[in-house]
Amino acid sequence: MKRLWQGYFALLGATVLFSGLLEFLAAAAGHQITCPAVAFSTGAFRGAWGGLVTIFSGMFLLSGLRDFREVHQLAKLLMGCILLWIIAATDIFALIAAAIPGTEPGSWFNSLPAFLKALAPPYTSAVVLLPFSLPVLIWVKKSNKRDSGAKGG
Amino acid sequence: MGHPNVGKSVIFNRLTGADVISSNYPGTTVDYKKGLMRHKGEDIEVIDVPGTFSLEPRDKAEAVALDMLRDNQQARIICVIDATKLERGLYLALDLIEQGYPLVLALNMWDIAHDKNISVDAGKLSSLLGLPVIPTVAVNAEGLSSLMDKLLEAGPSSIVEVGKRLRLAGIMTSQACEGCSGCILGKACDEIQMHLTPDERWTMVEQIAQRTITIGHYRHTLKDAIGDYTVKPLTGTPFAIAILFAFWSVFTTFAGLVTDGFMVKAFDLYWLPWLQKWFPGGPGFWFYGVMVDLGHVKNGVWTASTTCLESFGVLTSGLYLEIGVVLPAVFIFYVMLAMLEDVGYLPRLAVLMDTFLHKIGLHGYAVVPTILSLGCNVPGVEATRILETRKQRFVMMTILAIFIPCGAQIAIMHDVIPQYTGFVMAYLFLGYFVFGFTLNRIIPGTTPDIIMDVPVYQRPIMRDVRRKVAMRTKSFLKDAIPYVTLGILIVNILYSQGAIDVLAKASAPVFEGWFGVPRQTAGPLLAAFLRKDLAIAQLSAIPMTKYQLITAIVLVSIYFPCIGTFFMMLKEGGKAFFGSLIVLIFVAFTWVGLLHLVWVVMGVQ
Numbered sequence: 001m002k003r004l005w006q007g008y009f010a011l012l013g014a015t016v017l018f019s020g021l022l023e024f025l026a027a028a029a030g031h032q033i034t035c036p037a038v039a040f041s042t043g044a045f046r047g048a049w050g051g052l053v054t055i056f057s058g059m060f061l062l063s064g065l066r067d068f069r070e071v072h073q074l075a076k077l078l079m080g081c082i083l084l085w086i087i088a089a090t091d092i093f094a095l096i097a098a099a100i101p102g103t104e105p106g107s108w109f110n111s112l113p114a115f116l117k118a119l120a121p122p123y124t125s126a127v128v129l130l131p132f133s134l135p136v137l138i139w140v141k142k143s144n145k146r147d148s149g150a151k152g153g
Numbered sequence: 154m155g156h157p158n159v160g161k162s163v164i165f166n167r168l169t170g171a172d173v174i175s176s177n178y179p180g181t182t183v184d185y186k187k188g189l190m191r192h193k194g195e196d197i198e199v200i201d202v203p204g205t206f207s208l209e210p211r212d213k214a215e216a217v218a219l220d221m222l223r224d225n226q227q228a229r230i231i232c233v234i235d236a237t238k239l240e241r242g243l244y245l246a247l248d249l250i251e252q253g254y255p256l257v258l259a260l261n262m263w264d265i266a267h268d269k270n271i272s273v274d275a276g277k278l279s280s281l282l283g284l285p286v287i288p289t290v291a292v293n294a295e296g297l298s299s300l301m302d303k304l305l306e307a308g309p310s311s312i313v314e315v316g317k318r319l320r321l322a323g324i325m326t327s328q329a330c331e332g333c334s335g336c337i338l339g340k341a342c343d344e345i346q347m348h349l350t351p352d353e354r355w356t357m358v359e360q361i362a363q364r365t366i367t368i369g370h371y372r373h374t375l376k377d378a379i380g381d382y383t384v385k386p387l388t389g390t391p392f393a394i395a396i397l398f399a400f401w402s403v404f405t406t407f408a409g410l411v412t413d414g415f416m417v418k419a420f421d422l423y424w425l426p427w428l429q430k431w432f433p434g435g436p437g438f439w440f441y442g443v444m445v446d447l448g449h450v451k452n453g454v455w456t457a458s459t460t461c462l463e464s465f466g467v468l469t470s471g472l473y474l475e476i477g478v479v480l481p482a483v484f485i486f487y488v489m490l491a492m493l494e495d496v497g498y499l500p501r502l503a504v505l506m507d508t509f510l511h512k513i514g515l516h517g518y519a520v521v522p523t524i525l526s527l528g529c530n531v532p533g534v535e536a537t538r539i540l541e542t543r544k545q546r547f548v549m550m551t552i553l554a555i556f557i558p559c560g561a562q563i564a565i566m567h568d569v570i571p572q573y574t575g576f577v578m579a580y581l582f583l584g585y586f587v588f589g590f591t592l593n594r595i596i597p598g599t600t601p602d603i604i605m606d607v608p609v610y611q612r613p614i615m616r617d618v619r620r621k622v623a624m625r626t627k628s629f630l631k632d633a634i635p636y637v638t639l640g641i642l643i644v645n646i647l648y649s650q651g652a653i654d655v656l657a658k659a660s661a662p663v664f665e666g667w668f669g670v671p672r673q674t675a676g677p678l679l680a681a682f683l684r685k686d687l688a689i690a691q692l693s694a695i696p697m698t699k700y701q702l703i704t705a706i707v708l709v710s711i712y713f714p715c716i717g718t719f720f721m722m723l724k725e726g727g728k729a730f731f732g733s734l735i736v737l738i739f740v741a742f743t744w745v746g747l748l749h750l751v752w753v754v755m756g757v758q
Contacts, residue, residue, distance in 0.1 A: 044575065045401070045402075045575065046402075049398050050398060050402075052394065053391070053394060053395045053398050056391035056392075056394070056395065057395075059391075060388075071372075071373055071375055072373075072378045072381075072382075074375060074378075075375055075379045075381075075382055076382065076388070078375065078379065079379060079382060079388070079392065082392075082395075083391070083392070083395045086395050086396075086398065086399045087395075087398075089399075090399055090402035090403060090406070093402075093403065093406055093407075094402070094406045097406045097407065097409065097410040097414075098410075100410060100414060101410065101413070101414030101415060106422070108415065108418065140375060143374075143375050144374075144375065147372060147374045147375070
């Protein structure tokens, strides 16, 4: 079971690292990547800076793999996920914020269909990978349970 | 009283119902605050003072606390101690006992001590010290009711009596004398009654701690491990880069949503046309021009403005800038700052930046005034009190006032030149380090090493976050709106009287020759003394190339502090402030001139 999870997080870490590298290098070179499933930003801020954070996220995930149930290793794994969540959360916030105001002249808010259309894919790689990082919470919960058990005992 | 970051301000807020800003990092309080506590039908004055480690001040903030203590010899003192670090707090408590103050000990963060398996025998501690000892959890108001009751009962304390109790408890090593702790310290009674040396006080602390604290087995938790990783350079730096990314991303997204999504529409489509239609006088009347719309001349015909940004009236541009552009930005900045403060991330950032900041004569805690200045320079300059030496305060105050743009300024920059904001910020931060490094070499004085106290990560309490954001935003509105209104009024009057044209003509060689910007920049520079955000908005209306615009914005940012910062620097810096001014003028000429030179060399001017 442990090996299975280790393999899962290794795959996640490698994917995150690869997508971060792609984002960062594309933004640094000013190159546009077109992909139907994933949106890549070429801007210096989201592309380069955000890509750099995604690279760090992948590195944390990979460095926390070995014996990841040990608290310090799990902390690295969790930090990798936190970095990914930061990028994903800011992307989702930006997506929602752009979809709220009305685009028609004189309208304050978008209509519901226009709002939903604005939220449609493609999403950034961080948003796509976000659900796959959530299983780390199972291990966080187990670790917290262990801590409170140790204190109680 | 108590050490920094033990919860004094939280207790003060709870006792008095006041709104004093409290945060999860040392040095939040740099001045004293007074409030009234109503207890059993009686109004009692309570004073919150900055944290201090002992009765020997190390910095200006500690001096405030000790001056307050000296000026209130009859005061009853709540000595707040972090229950997880009892020994350190006891040292200060013994110092206060030695002075004879009526004292109550609040063992705060009792819950955290419990989580860490640290158990303090409050009853035994109380009987040894001969004063009330109350366990408290200030953030939840636990124990504060008993604290109030006991405070009123507190009588004068005595170090000799403490010694006597230690002897009676069997701690003393000799039966040679009565009524003092001299024997446990190897001293005679009359000596011990005079004054304890620091070593003697520590010995006494150790004796008391041995008999009152039990430390159980504690296993490193996930929270502790993440806490450790966020201060180590290899793992903490990527985390800091991610936090800064999130900060900037949320800031720009929220400000963009409110300003571009709603405020621009409200002001340009409704407010401006309504005023243009109904304001008395109409086009051509000078008061209309000053208050609503200066307009512009197109093909020899006066033409009304179509946006609040270009109309430059007190009621149009003035309100649009502060309510429409700056308020949303400042609000979200303060929300995020409050979260970072209360989570406990700022001290970790301070540890990470310590080595780097030593190169410019500062230390890690310089992060606190710097980040506060990104909201508003005024509290940033005030926060320089947490720095120990005159040299540090001078360097910090000077580079803050010159190179750190406030939230309002950043918001306007992001509104009028979104594509160049990053470059301007990078150039300003580069100046922060270049001139900090230079000043560190030139200014005599020392930069002491400090041991930083890193608090545990905590979940922010939303009530406190809301309160802090509300207080800071209210303070911004109170300061900004009158100054912007006044600024537009003065500049408009000067324009209408031709004074700006005269000034622009006289300063043309400097502006056009040295800085490489249009001479009309003289007008916004005048406004910048009142509000820099206003000046940047004015710059956007002057026709110039993008390189000139970047240079002009850098010039407005660094040439002089705004009026609020000016007076705070005068108050905090005293005579040194005039030294700062000289540095400021020199820096403005060199740093902006250098930028002009870069454009010339690149051939893009």
